[in-house]
Amino acid sequence: MKFLKHALVIFAFIFSTQLSAAPVEGTDYKLIDPPQPTSSGNKVEVLEFFFYGCSHCFHLHPELSAWEKKMPKDVDLVLVPTIFNPGWEPMAYTYYALEVLGKNHKLHNALYDAWNVNNINLSDESKIAAFVAKHGVDSKKFSEAYHSFGVQSKIMRSKQLTQTYAIRGTPTLIVDGKYMITGLQPGETAKVLAELVDKARKERAGNR
Secondary structure, three states: OHHHHHHHHHHHHHHHHHHOOOOOEOOOEEEOOOOOOOOOOOOEEEEEEEOOOOHHHHHHHHHHHHHHHOOOOOEEEEEEEOOOOHHHHHHHHHHHHHHHHOOHHHHHHHHHHHHHOOOOOOOOHHHHHHHHHHOOOOHHHHHHHHOOHHHHHHHHHHHHHHHHOOOOOOOEEEEOOOEEEEOOOHHHHHHHHHHHHHHHHHHHHHOO
16 A cells, blocks of 8 residues: 555656656757747747638637736737638738737637638638628728738738748747747647746846
């Protein structure tokens, strides 16, 4: 009996140590070499490369939303709708058009559900305009924003960032231009993200 208790104590210790272990380069994250400049000023920048029709992004979304709600004030979360082929462009235009109108947070969940739960066809602008109108967005203003120069510039920036960081799949998170997180389960992604944000914060403090 004493042996069993001793064994259980050792197992619990090993298990807890594994849970609290620091992220491992090459397993939990990849190092970006060379590091890329950020646009977040004094804040730690987190980029999320995503696509509304990506099931992995859909499953990460609740975890990332929960993390965002308690995100430290010195962190800047930037969503980057990713374009791997022409069929993905309408959703990138949609995200940025809604951002211009200040409606992207309002419809973020609805767009994920439309693709991954309700199988709604959002393959072109007219279908998307009808969808956002049902969710309280003026379709005329949406179309104007969709075709605006500002949104075109954001699309170009999205494509540039995708190339700069050699993004190969979604979701992918980039922490402060230095660390890439991809291919992990949602809960593990959120855990590694929090720890890498803390790591980046300490590195910034050390460089002052």
